[in-house]
Amino acid sequence: MRTVSDIAQLRAQIAEWHRAGARIGFVPTMGNLHPGHFSLVDIARSHADRIVASVFVNPTQFGPREDFASYPRTLESDCAGLAANGCDLLFAPAVDAIYPFGPQASVKVEVPGISDILDGASRPGHFAGVATVVTKLFNLVQPDTTVFGQKDYQQLLVIQRMVRDLRLPIEIVPAPTLRETNGLAMSSRNQYLTPEERERAGIIYRTLQGMRDGLHAGQARSEVETRARAALENAGLAPDYAVLRRASDLHEPAANERDGLIALIAAKLGRARLIDNLFTDM
Numbered sequence: 001m002r003t004v005s006d007i008a009q010l011r012a013q014i015a016e017w018h019r020a021g022a023r024i025g026f027v028p029t030m031g032n033l034h035p036g037h038f039s040l041v042d043i044a045r046s047h048a049d050r051i052v053a054s055v056f057v058n059p060t061q062f063g064p065r066e067d068f069a070s071y072p073r074t075l076e077s078d079c080a081g082l083a084a085n086g087c088d089l090l091f092a093p094a095v096d097a098i099y100p101f102g103p104q105a106s107v108k109v110e111v112p113g114i115s116d117i118l119d120g121a122s123r124p125g126h127f128a129g130v131a132t133v134v135t136k137l138f139n140l141v142q143p144d145t146t147v148f149g150q151k152d153y154q155q156l157l158v159i160q161r162m163v164r165d166l167r168l169p170i171e172i173v174p175a176p177t178l179r180e181t182n183g184l185a186m187s188s189r190n191q192y193l194t195p196e197e198r199e200r201a202g203i204i205y206r207t208l209q210g211m212r213d214g215l216h217a218g219q220a221r222s223e224v225e226t227r228a229r230a231a232l233e234n235a236g237l238a239p240d241y242a243v244l245r246r247a248s249d250l251h252e253p254a255a256n257e258r259d260g261l262i263a264l265i266a267a268k269l270g271r272a273r274l275i276d277n278l279f280t281d282m
């Protein structure tokens, strides 16, 4: 696997592969990679001939009181993991390669309608930061196909909508969430948890399953959501939201709407803010 931080080198390699008729698959990441990320590389391989991954901790998607400075940067082990998992090229740019006028003065890509609810309400500006950096990365890598994890479901919808709106000729492949044995969704931020908190965090997935089962048992949506919050609070988590939403756009379903929904949770535990979700259709 080749690693480049320079845009000219990246472009030259991509151009060579395109000339040879290769289909390019792209997996954007912020590094600190775990098996969940490697599964994205695996999925990309089944849709493309050459795989490019990026490692870039994107300053514009972090709020002023969030963990940008302390976000784990583990480039050496990320390189080893990507190489072992069949990645062909790692793009690991510096901040000024992506933001030549500085992050604050950057052109912004906004995806209205979906970016201001749920995580967007709790993390103002987060999805504009994500949409902006992903647009820049797509523009540099020129992928044919790209893989995004379903754990960050709202992010996936933001990117799908952005790609459709900008008419980018890029296939977006959603990837299933990988879980620890207690159900905890794999995430780079899990490493903020103590071993005891990591065990306790399994309540999130069990609560999502309870929400799905409650809905199927005929409970009202408000009852399902109230019970879910209580289950999280009883386990010592601080829920930000525990809701049932329309999977297509994350808007509130009508009172009698029960198909095509998704249960979503965001909750704080210790130093970590954890998110997860589960489709409720069986």
Ligand code: PAF
Binding pocket: 028, 029, 030, 056, 058, 061, 130, 133, 134, 152, 155
């Ligand atoms: O999901 C992530 O790791 C990031 O939000 C992404 C898509 C790499 C953009 O920085």
